[in-house]
Structures are given as structure tokens and as C-alpha cells.
Amino acid sequence: MDAGAQWAIEVAGLEKTYGDRRAVDGISLRVAPGEVFGILGPNGAGKTTTVEVLEGYRRADGGAVRVLGLDPWTEGERLRPRIGVMLQSGGLSPGLRTIETLRLYTAFYDGADDPERLLALVGLTDAARTLVRRLSGGQYQRLSLALALVGRPEVLFLDEPTAGMDPRARAATWDLIRALRDGGTTIVLTTHYLDEAESLCDRIVIVDHGRVVAAGTPDELTGAAPRHEIRFSSRTGLDLVALADAVGVTVADCSADAGEYRIAAPSDARRVGDLAAHLLRIDAPLDSLSTGRTTLEDVFLQLTEEDG
Amino acid sequence: MNRRAVLAQARSETTLGLRRGESLVVTIGIPVGVLLFFGRVSQPTVDGDPLAFLVPGVLALAVMSSAMVSLGIGTGFDRRFGVLKRLGSTPLGRPGLLAAKTLYVLAVEVIQITVLLVVAVAIGWEPAGGIPLAILFLLLGTIAFAGLGMLMAGTLRAEANLALANGLYLVLLFLGGMAYPLSRLPGGVQAVANLLPAAALAESVRGALADPMDVPLRAVAVLLVWATVLPLLAARLFRWEE
Numbered sequence: 001m002d003a004g005a006q007w008a009i010e011v012a013g014l015e016k017t018y019g020d021r022r023a024v025d026g027i028s029l030r031v032a033p034g035e036v037f038g039i040l041g042p043n044g045a046g047k048t049t050t051v052e053v054l055e056g057y058r059r060a061d062g063g064a065v066r067v068l069g070l071d072p073w074t075e076g077e078r079l080r081p082r083i084g085v086m087l088q089s090g091g092l093s094p095g096l097r098t099i100e101t102l103r104l105y106t107a108f109y110d111g112a113d114d115p116e117r118l119l120a121l122v123g124l125t126d127a128a129r130t131l132v133r134r135l136s137g138g139q140y141q142r143l144s145l146a147l148a149l150v151g152r153p154e155v156l157f158l159d160e161p162t163a164g165m166d167p168r169a170r171a172a173t174w175d176l177i178r179a180l181r182d183g184g185t186t187i188v189l190t191t192h193y194l195d196e197a198e199s200l201c202d203r204i205v206i207v208d209h210g211r212v213v214a215a216g217t218p219d220e221l222t223g224a225a226p227r228h229e230i231r232f233s234s235r236t237g238l239d240l241v242a243l244a245d246a247v248g249v250t251v252a253d254c255s256a257d258a259g260e261y262r263i264a265a266p267s268d269a270r271r272v273g274d275l276a277a278h279l280l281r282i283d284a285p286l287d288s289l290s291t292g293r294t295t296l297e298d299v300f301l302q303l304t305e306e307d308g
Numbered sequence: 309m310n311r312r313a314v315l316a317q318a319r320s321e322t323t324l325g326l327r328r329g330e331s332l333v334v335t336i337g338i339p340v341g342v343l344l345f346f347g348r349v350s351q352p353t354v355d356g357d358p359l360a361f362l363v364p365g366v367l368a369l370a371v372m373s374s375a376m377v378s379l380g381i382g383t384g385f386d387r388r389f390g391v392l393k394r395l396g397s398t399p400l401g402r403p404g405l406l407a408a409k410t411l412y413v414l415a416v417e418v419i420q421i422t423v424l425l426v427v428a429v430a431i432g433w434e435p436a437g438g439i440p441l442a443i444l445f446l447l448l449g450t451i452a453f454a455g456l457g458m459l460m461a462g463t464l465r466a467e468a469n470l471a472l473a474n475g476l477y478l479v480l481l482f483l484g485g486m487a488y489p490l491s492r493l494p495g496g497v498q499a500v501a502n503l504l505p506a507a508a509l510a511e512s513v514r515g516a517l518a519d520p521m522d523v524p525l526r527a528v529a530v531l532l533v534w535a536t537v538l539p540l541l542a543a544r545l546f547r548w549e550e
Contacts (some may be wrong), residue, residue, distance in 0.1 A: 090390025
């Protein structure tokens with residue numbers, strides 16, 4: 001067995017250029033079998049290009065790519081039966097019914113999953129006879145997801161899987177992704193929703209301008225910037241010097257944006273109490289209050305902020 | 309190639325084709341209409357049996373409508389909706405998809421030709437022979453027109469492809485020597501028409517059905533050139549994503 005057996009996916013120094021635009025500029029990553037792996041980044045960062053090279057849609061201009069030990073471009077015929085793909089948008093014939101589309105896909109794979117079971121799994125049993133063109137955006141996404149699962153894939157590629165889903169469908173999809181992971185499926189996920197990445201992914205890379213700018217578990221990424229903080233909203237124009245003094249920090253740790261305030265300091269109960277007492281003393285309202293550590297969103301915005 | 313996948317996809321293509329009413333009008337309605345109208349109502353002024361002229365013409369028209377118009381427009385919208393892309397990452401793959409679309413066109417042609425021949429015999433057409441050679445020419449025409457349909461489908465936006473395929477269908481019907489003889493056209497137009505695939509196909513099929521030992525070689529040569537050039541161009545220029 002080659003090294004491909006240890007890693008479900010190996011990418012080393014991937015490069016892809018469109019005309020004179022370098023979409024991917026030396027991305028390297030490795031995904032372990034059974035892992036949910038998140039690829040995050042702003043629009044145009046190179047996420048979809050990277051995933052589409054892995055899926056065999058595009059040929060890499062440079063670097064080495066292996067999925068299940070196979071080159072997706074030259075060994076696609078052997079790879080395709082073992083992967084499932086959910087495109088960011090589109091892909092389905094508007095004139096076929098939901099169940100017809102699923103049945104068609106079952107003919108593509110040996111040992112395909114049962115169409116009725118998959119419909120139930122993604123909550124589309126009631127829409128089985130509906131023409132694809134009449135499905136709502138969220139239903140369309142769920143059918144796309146079901147189609148990606150028909151072949152019982154070893155590696156599943158999900159490009160923005162919950163875009164357009166209502167909160168309930170989104171929660172159900174998260175549960176489904178976790179269940180697939182528990183069943184041993186390797187999942188590569190790109191998403192715009194940082195809470196989705198934080199909640200689902202075992203490991204994450206953040207890409208920007210075609211490069212990896214951060215990599216690690218969600219905890220590692222947020223822990224790398226331990227910016228504990230308190231955020232609250234009140235009336236505009238509070239005196240930041242008095243505020244800093246009241247909660248025991250320097251004025252440099254306090255910032256204001258309209259009526260939104262941020263104090264960069266550990267949010268222990270004493271400091272929150274001091275803040276509340278201060279606001280009471282100066283007769284200022286406390287409209288909202290949040291405390292806690294840095295979220296993935298903070299890390300993301302910090303790393304990619306020059307895109308504005 | 310995965311045979312089960314190809315057959316399932318071909319069946320799905322056929323289901324979709326039969327659900328598109330406008331596709332049925334073009335593939336069945338217009339060829340049958342042309343045959344009945346010019347065969348019974350307003351006969352083209354030709355020497356001899358008008359049906360001997362018309363039947364090969366509408367067979368050529370049928371091939372043009374399924375291989376160019378129906379295949380091309382369907383594939384253009386498959387491309388627009390990302391269906392071509394999505395199927396490319398299944399075990400069906402791109403070669404399997406092309407095989408399925410080929411089977412779809414052949415299935416439609418079998419239906420078209422059966423319907424047209426039944427109608428033709430019903431209104432008095434008597435087959436004279438040369439049928440195997442006529443089928444060979446119809447297959448060559450299928451290759452040429454499928455190449456043209458795929459060339460447009462794989463390079464144009466879906467709406468532009470729709471308009472151009474329908475427009476070209478009409479132009480080639482007028483310049484194809486299908487419903488009336490090319491000799492009715494002015495000399496210059498006639499010369500151009502003779503170099504187009506529609507007239508070449510109609511004349512080749514007509515020649516085969518009239519006398520398989522004496523086929524119009526120039527028309528067959530023109531048809532062969534189109535059947536080579538158009539698929540090659542399509543293969544070279546086709547883009548799977550819009």
C-alpha cells in the first residue's frame with residue numbers, strides 16, 4: 001500500500017491558474033479517513049477550485065493530488081464510484097421528478113443505497129413525485145445531498161451544503177453529516193457559515209488568495225488568538241476612560257462603534273458585575289451583553305480582513 | 309463503460325424528451341405535417357411521383373430535427389442547469405453521458421422513421437429498395453447534425469443555442485431540398501444550398517431509395533465532409549460548463 005492508504009486525501013503544493021489569475025497558489029492539506037474537514041475562506045479564495053480538482057473536474061497545473069490514493073484527473077474512472085459530490089448549485093434536470101432522479105442515480109453505482117430510504121433521510125418523502133423545477137431551494141439542496149449519498153461514498157464533497165436551507169433543515173443536515181462521519185465517511189465541507197464549520201468540522205483550513213492562511217482544529221484556531229472579551233450595547237457616547245476605570249482595564253482595551261462597546265479582557269463574573277454597576281451608576285441602559293472567548297468568526301475576519 | 313448506467317441515462321433522456329412538448333412538435337409534428345401537406349394538399353412540381361421526392365426529404369428532416377434540434381437544445385439546457393457537470397462526477401462519466409445521448413437520438417429516430425413510413429405508405433408511397441443504403445446515409449446525417457447540435461450546445465448560452473438551433477432548422481428546411489426541389493431556388497442560392505448538410509443528406513437518401521447503384525456522389529461527399537468536420541469541431545470546442 002502506498003501513502004494514500006493513511007490519508008483519505010493528500011494535496012501537496014496545489015496550483016491552478018485561470019488565464020493570468022492564480023486561483024490556487026500552493027495549497028497543501030491532508031484529510032484523515034473518517035474526518036470532517038472544513039475549507040473556509042472568502043469568495044474567490046480558491047475553495048471551490050480546490051474541491052473541484054479533488055472531484056476530478058479540473059486538472060491541477062502544479063502539485064500532487066491524491067484522493068483515496070488515486071489521481072482524480074487520470075484515474076477518475078476508478079475514483080468516481082467511491083466519492084459523492086454535492087455541487088454548490090445546480091446539477092439536476094428540472095423536468096425529472098425527485099424519485100426519478102434518485103432512481104436514475106442508483107443505476108450508476110454498484111450496491112447503491114435505497115432511494116426511498118434516502119428520501120426519508122433528507123426529509124423529502126412527501127416531495128417524491130414533485131418535479132425538480134417545483135422544489136424549493138432548500139428541497140433542491142436536500143435532493144442534491146441525497147444524490148451524493150446514493151453510492152455510499154467513502155469520501156463525500158459538500159460545497160456549501162446548507163445554503164438556502166431553513167433552520168430546521170439545516171439542523172437536520174448537520175445531524176445527518178455527523179451520522180455519516182460516525183459511520184466512517186470522510187467529509188470535505190466548504191461553507192460560508194462559520195458556526196457550521198465550528199460545530200461540524202474536526203479540522204479546518206482557512207484559505208485566502210489561493211493559500212492556506214490557518215489550519216487546525218476549531219479549538220486550536222480560536223485558541224491561537226485567546227481574545228476573551230465582553231461586548232455590550234448601550235447609548236452612544238459613553239465615556240471610555242470612566243468605563244475602563246470601572247472594569248479595571250486600560251482605555252486601549254475598550255472600543256466603541258455607535259452604541260456597541262467591546263472590552264478586550266477576560267469576562268469573569270466580577271468584571272461583568274463591575275460593568276453592570278457602572279452602567280447603573282451613570283444611568284445608562286444595558287441593551288445586550290455577550291461574553292466569551294474568540295469565535296471562529298473573529299479568527300476568520302482577522303485573517304482575511306484585507307479583502308474588506 | 310458502465311452499461312447499466314448508460315441505459316438508465318438513455319431512458320431518462322427519452323423520458324425528458326417525451327415530456328418536452330415543443331420537442332415532439334419539431335421531431336414528429338413538423339416532418340409528418342410536411343409530408344401530409346406537400347404530399348396531399350400542395351404537391352411540389354416535380355417530374356414523376358411526388359412521394360418519391362418527399363419521403364426521403366422528410367426522413368432527412370426528421371434526422372435534422374432529432375440530432376440537431378432536440379439533442380442540441382436539450383444538451384444546451386443540461387449544460388445551463390449544471391446537469392452535464394454533475395453527471396461528470398458520477399460513474400456514468402462524460403463518455404457514458406455521450407453514449408446515452410447517442411442512444412436517445414437513435415431511439416427518437418426509430419420512432420420518427422416508423423411513424424413517417426407508416427404515414428407515407430398510408431398515402432400511397434411504394435418503397436422501391438435501397439433501404440440499407442438509405443439507413444447508412446441517415447446515420448451519416450445523424451453524425452453530422454448531432455455534431456452541429458453539440459457544437460452549438462457546448463459553446464453558446466442556452467437561450468442563444470435555443471434560438472439558433474430553431475432558426476437553423478427553418479433555414480435548412482427551406483434550403484434542404486426536402487419539401488420542394490432545389491431547382492426552384494435562384495442559381496446562387498442553389499449553389500450554396502448544395503454545399504450545406506441538409507441538401508446533401510436529402511439528396512443522398514433520395515438517390516439511395518431511387519437507385520442504390522447510382523447514388524449522387526457529390527452529395528454523399530459533401531455529407532461525409534460535414535459528418536467528419538462537425539463532430540471534430542464539437543469535440544474540440546465543447547465546454548461542459550456554461
